[in-house]
Amino acid sequence: MLRPSNIRLRFTLLYGAALTATVVLFSAGIYYFVQSMLINQINNHLRKDLATVANYLRLDPDGLQKLAQMGPVHHFRVRDGNRPLIASQDWQQSGLDPLLGAGNPHPVPDSIRVDGKQLYRVQSQLLPLHDQLYQIVVAHEESNYRRTLNTLALIILLIMPVSVVLSLLVGYLIAGRVLAPIRNITTKAREIGAENLSARLPVSVESNEFSNLAIVFNQTFERLESTFERLRSFTSDASHELRTPLTAIRSIGETALQQQTVSPECRETIGSMLEETDRLVQTVESLLLLSRADSSALLKQPEEVGELLADVIEFLSVLAEDRQQQIVFERNTSLTMPADACMLRRAFLNLVDNAIKYSPEQSRITVRFFQQATGDRIVEIADQGPGIPDDEKQRVFDRFYRLDNGRSRDKGGTGLGLSITRAALEAHGGSIAILNNPGGGTLFRITFPSTADANNSLTRKTPDA
Amino acid sequence: MRILVVEDEHKIAEALKRGLEAEGYQAVTAASGEEGFFCLSSEPFDLLLLDLMLPGRDGLEILTTLRAKGFTLPVLVLTGRDTVEDRVLGLDSGADDYLVKPFAFPELLARIRLLLRRGRQETDKPLNLADLALNPANHQALRNDQPLELTSREFELLEYLLKHQGHVVSREMLAHDVWKVRERSTPLDNVIDVNIARLRRKVDGPYPLKLIRTIRGVGFMASAEDEHAAPQ
Numbered sequence: 176m177l178r179p180s181n182i183r184l185r186f187t188l189l190y191g192a193a194l195t196a197t198v199v200l201f202s203a204g205i206y207y208f209v210q211s212m213l214i215n216q217i218n219n220h221l222r223k224d225l226a227t228v229a230n231y232l233r234l235d236p237d238g239l240q241k242l243a244q245m246g247p248v249h250h251f252r253v254r255d256g257n258r259p260l261i262a263s264q265d266w267q268q269s270g271l272d273p274l275l276g277a278g279n280p281h282p283v284p285d286s287i288r289v290d291g292k293q294l295y296r297v298q299s300q301l302l303p304l305h306d307q308l309y310q311i312v313v314a315h316e317e318s319n320y321r322r323t324l325n326t327l328a329l330i331i332l333l334i335m336p337v338s339v340v341l342s343l344l345v346g347y348l349i350a351g352r353v354l355a356p357i358r359n360i361t362t363k364a365r366e367i368g369a370e371n372l373s374a375r376l377p378v379s380v381e382s383n384e385f386s387n388l389a390i391v392f393n394q395t396f397e398r399l400e401s402t403f404e405r406l407r408s409f410t411s412d413a414s415h416e417l418r419t420p421l422t423a424i425r426s427i428g429e430t431a432l433q434q435q436t437v438s439p440e441c442r443e444t445i446g447s448m449l450e451e452t453d454r455l456v457q458t459v460e461s462l463l464l465l466s467r468a469d470s471s472a473l474l475k476q477p478e479e480v481g482e483l484l485a486d487v488i489e490f491l492s493v494l495a496e497d498r499q500q501q502i503v504f505e506r507n508t509s510l511t512m513p514a515d516a517c518m519l520r521r522a523f524l525n526l527v528d529n530a531i532k533y534s535p536e537q538s539r540i541t542v543r544f545f546q547q548a549t550g551d552r553i554v555e556i557a558d559q560g561p562g563i564p565d566d567e568k569q570r571v572f573d574r575f576y577r578l579d580n581g582r583s584r585d586k587g588g589t590g591l592g593l594s595i596t597r598a599a600l601e602a603h604g605g606s607i608a609i610l611n612n613p614g615g616g617t618l619f620r621i622t623f624p625s626t627a628d629a630n631n632s633l634t635r636k637t638p639d640a
Numbered sequence: 641m642r643i644l645v646v647e648d649e650h651k652i653a654e655a656l657k658r659g660l661e662a663e664g665y666q667a668v669t670a671a672s673g674e675e676g677f678f679c680l681s682s683e684p685f686d687l688l689l690l691d692l693m694l695p696g697r698d699g700l701e702i703l704t705t706l707r708a709k710g711f712t713l714p715v716l717v718l719t720g721r722d723t724v725e726d727r728v729l730g731l732d733s734g735a736d737d738y739l740v741k742p743f744a745f746p747e748l749l750a751r752i753r754l755l756l757r758r759g760r761q762e763t764d765k766p767l768n769l770a771d772l773a774l775n776p777a778n779h780q781a782l783r784n785d786q787p788l789e790l791t792s793r794e795f796e797l798l799e800y801l802l803k804h805q806g807h808v809v810s811r812e813m814l815a816h817d818v819w820k821v822r823e824r825s826t827p828l829d830n831v832i833d834v835n836i837a838r839l840r841r842k843v844d845g846p847y848p849l850k851l852i853r854t855i856r857g858v859g860f861m862a863s864a865e866d867e868h869a870a871p872q
Binding site: 415418419421422423424425426427428429430432433434442443445446447448449450452453456457460461464490491493494497517521524525527528589592 | 649651652655656658659662663720741742743744745746793811819822823824825826827828830831834835837838855856857858
């Protein structure tokens with residue numbers, strides 16, 4: 176499923192290039208070393224041959240004849256001034272003569288090609304002796320050495336592409352091997368982000384770059400988790416702390432209303448205060464519910480989503496009837512998953528209640544539960560109300576966010592309904608979005624990914640703070 | 641009937657005492673577990689109202705000790721913790737019932753009444769209020785001898801109100817006992833309100849004597865008394 180990552184490709188190419196360059200340099204080095212070694216060898220031969228011929232000239236001029244026929248110096252020619260004195264048999268067959276000038280044409284070894292075929296290495300020397308000036312030229316066939324060099328070059332050229340391919344392959348494998356821990360860490364880190372912040376990346380025993388990376392990641396997760404935890408426990412603690420004074424206010428107010436002596440005006444006042452207290456109590460309860468959803472401290476049991484929806488619709492139908500609205504429930508699929516029924520019910524409850532609240536009388540509310548081609552289960556709740564402006568579509572899920580300057584406050588509610596809905600859905604692996612309703616009005620779409628069943632099997636049962 | 645209230649929050653304890661006395665109970669308050677224990681050992685009580693969060697010895701400890709010493713009086717626990725685990729723990733340790741703070745006082749009264757007359761079965765008994773008659777056995781409701789067309793939910797609601805006639809019924813009580821929903825929510829309140837309104841139309845609509853009353857900020861009450869009289 177993982178396509179070759181950019182880094183892997185780059186590493187492979189770099190590695191291949193480096194290895195190829197090394198092989199090229201190494202081969203070139205060997206080639207030139209062998210070449211110069213061979214040339215030196217020939218040059219040495221030439222020098223020795225020159226010395227041999229010179230010695231014969233100096234000490235045994237008659238022996239030259241024998242030398243010319245029997246060797247060991249095969250190619251040589253001696254001239255006395257401008258007159259040919261002697262040339263070996265091999266020399267006469269070589270055809271080198273016309274290519275050599277007078278005087279000292281090749282004081283240092285030189286390569287000469289005869290008729291574009293045979294290659295000879297030639298060195299000449301002038302030798303003054305008994306008032307005469309002798310020119311000695313010796314030669315060696317170079318073609319054999321050339322053949323050796325060419326074979327070497329061929330071998331190198333044959334090995335080169337193989338080594339390039341091999342180095343790319345090895346580079347690719349090494350890159351994969353090196354990147355594997357990173358892929359591991361990424362996968363694990365993604366799981367941790369999605370599932371629970373309390374999990375940690377595995378740290379290998381031996382200390383290396385990757386274990387360091389994992390450690391740094393873990394430290395970040397730790398900080399993240401403690402921040403989350405603090406926020407969560409703050410919400411929860413604050414809510415709990417508010418309960419005692421709320422209990423006192425409520426008890427005092429309600430017991431005061433029991434007293435026969437309280438005047439009707441006083442009764443109104445206390446009643447009004449109690450109503451507000453009740454709103455505060457509900458806000459506190461909602462905050463606790465939110466922190467419970469966030470902490471995923473949910474008690475999950477297998478539940479059928481369609482059944483919960485049907486329950487909620489039945490439960491709220493009385494409100495719709497009251498406004499002469501019609502709720503249409505199209506139930507085309509089913510989804511049984513581990514769920515906190517109370518929490519999930521609450522999510523649907525808020526959405527359907529919203530639809531009823533914001534739709535005009537005698538309108539229609541459509542709830543659809545179906546499966547997409549991708550396998551995702553979708554719940555759509557569409558109303559015919561005024562809809563939600565585009566720029567507010569994200570913010571309506573924020574805590575205490577209210578549309579339309581508190582119009583919703585008149586209709587009751589704590590301003591936490593949709594945040595509870597979102598938190599509850601996310602705690603069940605679902606997501607929610609507001610789409611454009613083709614028929615006008617608001618369209619809430621809940622998506623349960625096809626893997627939601629599997630994801631949620633990791634149910635954690637943690638007691639509430 | 642004597643009730644001991646063990647509650648360390650002075651204002652709550654005072655309010656409870658006042659409210660219970662207004663209902664005709666004798667109430668004694670204790671601010672700590674030790675004090676409560678002393679009261680129980682020296683005087684007889686019919687019911688214990690116990691806050692779980694106490695300074696010094698925790699409410700649960702007190703309860704366990706009490707039961708171990710053979711005290712059998714009914715105990716109603718008040719708790720700020722509302723997780724399922726805590727509830728089970730509370731009942732396992734010998735509590736007869738619990739209420740989560742912030743509770744509604746009418747609900748507290750209803751629970752106390754229930755605990756004090758425990759043992760006496762009275763289900764499906766016909767209920768009457770003025771010219772309203774309700775027979776749970778055959779699901780029939782009559783007002784002024786005219787049958788009322790009630791949905792089953794409305795019938796349950798009316799039955800519940802009549803069972804608590806003369807006493808205020810809070811929304812929490814209706815949510816728990818009639819709708820069987822654990823958590824309150826705004827939609828639920830709306831559902832309760834709509835049902836009450838419909839019930840009122842059917843039961844009280846044409847009659848001058850209104851039997852179902854709204855007690856602002858507290859809840860509802862079935863009563864045949866004059867609208868302006870104080871609720872009990």
